[in-house]
Amino acid sequence: MGGTPLPANVKLIDENGRRMDGRMPEEMRPLKIEAGVLKRADGSAYVEWGNNKVMAAVYGPRECHPRHLQNPERALVQCNYNMASFSVDERKRPGPDRRSHEISKIISEALTNVVFTEYFPRTSIDVYIEVLQANAGTRCAGLTAASVALADAGVPMRDLVASCAAGKVANTVVVDLNKEEDNFGQADIPVGYVPRSNEIVLLQMDGDLTLEEFNKGLHMAVDACKKVYQIQRDALKRRYSARAADEDVPAPIVEGAMMREGQ
Amino acid sequence: MGGTPLPANVKLIDENGRRMDGRMPEEMRPLKIEAGVLKRADGSAYVEWGNNKVMAAVYGPRECHPRHLQNPERALVQCNYNMASFSVDERKRPGPDRRSHEISKIISEALTNVVFTEYFPRTSIDVYIEVLQANAGTRCAGLTAASVALADAGVPMRDLVASCAAGKVANTVVVDLNKEEDNFGQADIPVGYVPRSNEIVLLQMDGDLTLEEFNKGLHMAVDACKKVYQIQRDALKRRYSARAADEDVPAPIVEGAMMREGQ
Amino acid sequence: MGGTPLPANVKLIDENGRRMDGRMPEEMRPLKIEAGVLKRADGSAYVEWGNNKVMAAVYGPRECHPRHLQNPERALVQCNYNMASFSVDERKRPGPDRRSHEISKIISEALTNVVFTEYFPRTSIDVYIEVLQANAGTRCAGLTAASVALADAGVPMRDLVASCAAGKVANTVVVDLNKEEDNFGQADIPVGYVPRSNEIVLLQMDGDLTLEEFNKGLHMAVDACKKVYQIQRDALKRRYSARAADEDVPAPIVEGAMMREGQ
Amino acid sequence: MGKDVVADLKRDYISKLLAKGVRVDGRKFEEMRPLTIEVDYIKSAEGSARIQLGDTQVVVGIKIDKGEPFSDTPNSGVLTTNAELIPMASETFESGPPDEISIEVARVVDRGIREGHAVDLSKMVLEPGKAVWIMFVDVHVIDYDGNLFDAANIAANAAFKTAIIRGSKAGLSEDQPLPVQHQPISVTVVKIDGKILVDPTHDEERVADARLTVATLENGNLCAMQKGLNGAFTMEEVFKVVDLSRRIGADIRSRF
Amino acid sequence: MGKDVVADLKRDYISKLLAKGVRVDGRKFEEMRPLTIEVDYIKSAEGSARIQLGDTQVVVGIKIDKGEPFSDTPNSGVLTTNAELIPMASETFESGPPDEISIEVARVVDRGIREGHAVDLSKMVLEPGKAVWIMFVDVHVIDYDGNLFDAANIAANAAFKTAIIRGSKAGLSEDQPLPVQHQPISVTVVKIDGKILVDPTHDEERVADARLTVATLENGNLCAMQKGLNGAFTMEEVFKVVDLSRRIGADIRSRF
């Protein structure tokens, strides 16, 4: 955690147990997801989560470049997480930094877990996540958006990955930290969760937590992921209905599968 | 334009309508062109234009690298415009910057227009322009030199591209701005012109021009290009005579063609 | 040479002709070599030479990347000399600089001289030199270590390259300059020497030397190289004995050859 | 080769329609695609706009920070324009350092707003020669269906309109609006089979012979121009495009 | 394809042994490899350690120089962690800019020592807001047989122990020891066929489904965590690994 000392007038948790933005500890920020927002990409999703605005796009399965990365037995899921230079208060230099390389890697790994990569040997499934406006929790928002974009692209998947963080602020375990809580908080635990297998595919932690706090936080994060999952599925249903109404567009394979399996 | 305010003692146009260096508005700076100045390149040309010194070299048609750029139906004309670090008052860091990338692109496009690229599928025709001494107008000088170097290399061409800029200084439309006029002037219009088709293949503009000024400037630039063209052809004729005198060297295909067609 | 002026209280050569660290002019710093210190590499050697600590590793002969560097008739010996960021007083930015590129090149050339590259067409023999602690003379230490690592890897060689520098400090020709002598000295002559052919395969010089001083320096450097050679061979003998004792590991081809030929 | 065959078929199809005076999407030759503009879209930016021009989507964010002037312009703020043609926007864009296309987009957009004096940089000086406002115009293309030049130009102009300079970034108590003074609007055409088409789609760009971008001001003056692609224009065609740009630019300007 | 066949055979071999409760090198599932630590190995560094964990060898050098603080932390020294997975260490590492793996190693090592407050950065201030000590932790991997996270973490902690701040670098007359306050030790496991294996070798890493690194402090608290690879963990498995890390971390800490 940032380790920035808390200004005197800021109370992260008030006397009623409410957080700066009025939320209770287990309460997420408002989350809106819209699937199929881009024309050119094979699949896409837009996420507004609190003050985060994140876009995800999927291209593929397609020929894998560079060639030497091709896997003869499976598709490669390659995620590229990028923050727009204007997404943060102080302008960020364009291009990847070490943080974005790391996030790209762990999101790629989390998504690979749910994609039937064995169906598309030698190909690449490219996932692009653009953070347009950042307010803490962008990797969870990006992973959440990417899962929906993959489904929108018709990529066959075992399940969606839902993602949300827990954390500790003012010695209280909470979910879904906003920017102030992230800056002045004590710990952060981003989690990527696969509801149908009840497994964790993305997990990081930094800060200071007792064993008990960690256990509580992980449970709270998983519970929040389940709510995220519902919102992801609703977005895909809306997208499916919209598409079905448009005769020109065939129903995507995966959404059909998703609907069946997910019920 | 630079937008630098004009120093009090500088008069860009005097009471007789003459420019700082004594030229009249429609008068170009002295232009000397010499073809075939390098041994290693397949073709080359050296241009001294006012205080500009520019060298152009051509290699090819040759195998196109990287492979994925190969066009199965035509040759690729790839220009690389570069300013030597000592070509300007304040030393320029070696290597391409955004400006040189842009200039390379528009010169490549202008030259492609006149090369019979369909004769050499899958190949690359590489054009290197080195600005050794810069004094405004280097892209026009570079394009002018490159055309001659292509002809010197025997690359079959419909015609040469001749290039010169017009501009506006002290509310007067003039041709071929020098460095002071470029710094303190009001507009610049670099033009690349193909005399035989009477067409424009390079055109940029920046500054502030009324419609009338632009029209006048474009006409003046084209007229200047026609003068440049004559000097280009004279240089190639001299080169051709020199070569013909030397029995070892066969007459270049294109020059023969040029002479026939250009008369 | 650095050209740093000598502090008043420093005497590079004392009244008894001894150097700052007590050595006589023709005396090398203590040199220890150990072969076979890394598990993963095909061959390796560790050198402690005065206050230098240098590691060398060899991979290959193996497929040559990038492909266009492949030589259809011989192996390519590619050396990569690198200084760890903590190897010098002021932290060095990681990654190659111009100095390390140059040293990599001349060490590659010196080693190529003794390797039977014609036995392994189209392959690459990759030599990695890591300077962990630097105290002047790292290129000689690196070349010395690399030769032993090549032999340890079983790469067939005509001979080892032994390396040591001569130089001039306080108007005296000496061998094997240490850091202070390098900083405040007058000339440096790194030499790579092949004892069996009695030839020089690496040679540089900088500073100021009369013809006589250079001649004397070159002879002294070669004499020092002969001592280095003996220590290299002892290290390989120890390594050979250790390997022979371990039934699982076959005796390396080259050591056998070396021993036979070197006697 | 497969790619080329498709391109050839597309070219044939586009050409046949053009011969009948029709564009693939039904537009007239001199007609822009539908344009929607959303300003103040990015709260973390000092100014922003998301625009949709047909199926091309561009987000422009303006960041304004305190910094040092260039030594040769001590009495002027600094304008820097950057374009990111991120791979999200098209299968033809790649990650990595800006390529020729994104550099050309950035430079042509920059030329328009700089030479058209969209923002009065002389009013962005904190202490002459020492401290000025540095303005970054970042063009983020998220969906690409042609004509990035105009989409980015319009988005930048729209973003300027509501942009503010945050006083807190220089220890000042008050914010101030960005000193906007002009709206240099660019209009781009391509030439296919000798026909001039305004606001080309990606497919039209791919088969086009030549491209011309002209930026004009409120008073009808020209401030920037860029010809592209391998084809050529006659002088008459250039004057026609200049005329088109002045006319359509005025239309677009009225949208702000 | 040849490479994949070998990998498949290796996986089969490892799996069969694991089914019998045995690892290829004979270790128990929850057993670290032999660990040797040599501190003050590099005299040119302000602190250093060379450690050997099985056949993995890592040298960590600490450089401490005078510099400027970040503007948002005027009262704190600066910690920078860098990892060089040099090609000497493995045929799978390449020269060139840090790749994803070395970035992840650097960031996970950094997270452990930063979040675990291994060094009291508030005591590394020379003049608040102006001058602080900048500490570079450079991880140099010279022989790679798996589990770089823990090898580098342990080496960094060991190097801190005897590191000194050279007063001469800031014009001060006296050296001072690095203000070390905690020892955040990381323990890494992989999951193969549902089994949790501590301190994986390179071969085990290559066939592993998932990886989890947990760093803990003297008081048993957690300070950093990183899950890797395409596989998944159940919550129970996560809690088991946390427990393992606390236990084994205490063992390792006792070695300093």
Added chain:
Amino acid sequence: MGKDVVADLKRDYISKLLAKGVRVDGRKFEEMRPLTIEVDYIKSAEGSARIQLGDTQVVVGIKIDKGEPFSDTPNSGVLTTNAELIPMASETFESGPPDEISIEVARVVDRGIREGHAVDLSKMVLEPGKAVWIMFVDVHVIDYDGNLFDAANIAANAAFKTAIIRGSKAGLSEDQPLPVQHQPISVTVVKIDGKILVDPTHDEERVADARLTVATLENGNLCAMQKGLNGAFTMEEVFKVVDLSRRIGADIRSRF
């Protein structure tokens, strides 16, 4: 393979001629190619020279700007040498960051002029520790037919001769000549079939076994040396080349 066959034929041809004591271009073994020098060729540079050595053409431009000294040499101007082996000069040069060859050329040229104290850097100090003249020696190779080391070295020495320090760049009213004090001239040989050939052409370089560059001063002292390529020299050969360099260097020096 085609390339190698041609190379083999070239080698055979060169070898056969050498066996008869003849070089391809008719020169003696110890003979330089014709040399022409044009100074002050580049007006935008503070000093410059264009030289032609046989068919090798090099332009060297000297730029001198005000700047800061290195912290360990407060009383010395700064010399930086850079070589651009631009693709114009040869089909074997490529665009992009300097490769090994251009780095070696830059470093060997730099070594000669630095170690030979061509310019008295101690006279290029404006304010000790604060402001000095920074001199960039930029070597631009425009036509490449071998022996860049000597061509660039001679061009640099020639450019120094007439170079001026522009006072206006540091707010001074007067210009001053560059404080030139020595002329360290390098001479390069290659060894082919045991024969030592001075001033090799590109073809000779390509088939050469070994290369040696030696730079000497007016007083006959040695100041720099660089051996290259995979071949070897005996000590006697080295001494012979040193002797050649002193003799030919004096000839070249007399040309200035």
